C-alpha cells in the first residue's frame with residue numbers, strides 16, 4: 001500500500017473530469033463533494049450523449065438509485081463506452097436487491113466489468129446473489145457479512161469491490177484492506193455513499209485501482225470524523241463535511257488514515 005496522500009495529491013493535480021450517472025437525490029451533494037475534493041464532476045445521462053461523453057471523460061460512475069427504463073439503457077450504453085475506451089468506471093448498486101428491475105440491471109452492468117463496485121453490505125450481498133435483509137437504500141447487514149460476496153464479485157469482474165459501513169472492506173479478489181475511518185452520523189445524511197462513489201471514481205483515474213480506492217475511503221471517512229467533531233447533527237454536518245474535504249492536506253490524511261491490509 002502506498003501512502004493515501006499520494007492518491008489524493010495525484011487526483012488533485014489532474015482534477016479529473018468524471019461523468020456521473022447518479023440519482024436525483026445525490027446529484028447536488030455528489031457534485032459538491034467532488035468539487036470540494038478537487039475533481040471535476042459532470043452529471044450527464046441523456047441517451048443521446050451518455051456514451052459519447054464517456055469517451056471523453058477520465059472516469060465514469062453509474063448509480064442506479066432513482067431508476068427508470070430509459071436511464072437503465074443510458075447506464076448500459078455509458079458503461080459499454082467506458083469499457084471500450086478503457087476508461088475506469090464505478091458501479092453503485094443502490095437497493096439492487098429490492099426489485100426485479102434492479103436485479104436485472106445489476107447483472108447487465110456486472111457483465112460490463114466495473115473497475116470498482118462501491119456499495120453497502122446489503123447491496124454487495126444482493127448483487128452477488130446472496131441473502132440480505134436489506135430492501136431499500138440503507139444497509140441492513142454488517143460489512144463482515146458481505147466479505148465473501150465482495151470476494152466473489154471481485155473474482156467475477158476482475159475489479160475491486162468496496163463494501164462501506166462502520167469499517168469499510170476492500171478487495172481485489174487477492175488482497176484485502178479495511179478502513180476504520182468515518183462517523184455514524186454519515187448514515188443520517190442522504191446520498192453520502194453515492195457521493196463517495198464519485199470520489200472513488202476520481203481517485204482511481206490517477207493511480208493503481210486497489211490503492212486508490214482504499215485511499216478514497218480513508219480520505220472520505222477522515223473528513224467525516226473532522227466534520228463530526230465540530231457539529232451537532234446531520235444539518236450542520238453537511239457544510240462542515242464539504243469544508244473538511246476541501247481543507248484536508250496530504251499529511252493530515254497520512255496521519256489520520258486507519259488502514260489495515262492483509
Ligand SMILES: Nc1ncnc2c1ncn2[C@@H]1O[C@H](COP(=O)(O)OP(=O)(O)OP(=O)(O)O)[C@@H](O)[C@H]1O
Nearest residue numbers: 120137164165166182183184186190191192193194
Ligand atoms: N457506522 C458507521 N461508522 C462510521 N462510518 C460509517 C458508518 N456507516 C457508514 N459510514 C461511512 O459513511 C460513508 C458512506 O457509506 P454508507 O455505507 O453509509 O453508504 P450507503 O449506504 O451507500 O449510503 P447512501 O445510499 O445513503 O448514499 C462511508 O465513508 C462509510 O465508511
Ligand SMILES: Cc1ncsc1CCO
Nearest residue numbers: 023025065066094137191
Ligand atoms: C434515498 C434514496 N432513494 C433512492 S436513491 C437515494 C439516495 C441514497 O442512496
Ligand SMILES: [Mg+2]
Nearest residue numbers: 094120193194
Ligand atoms: Mg448507497
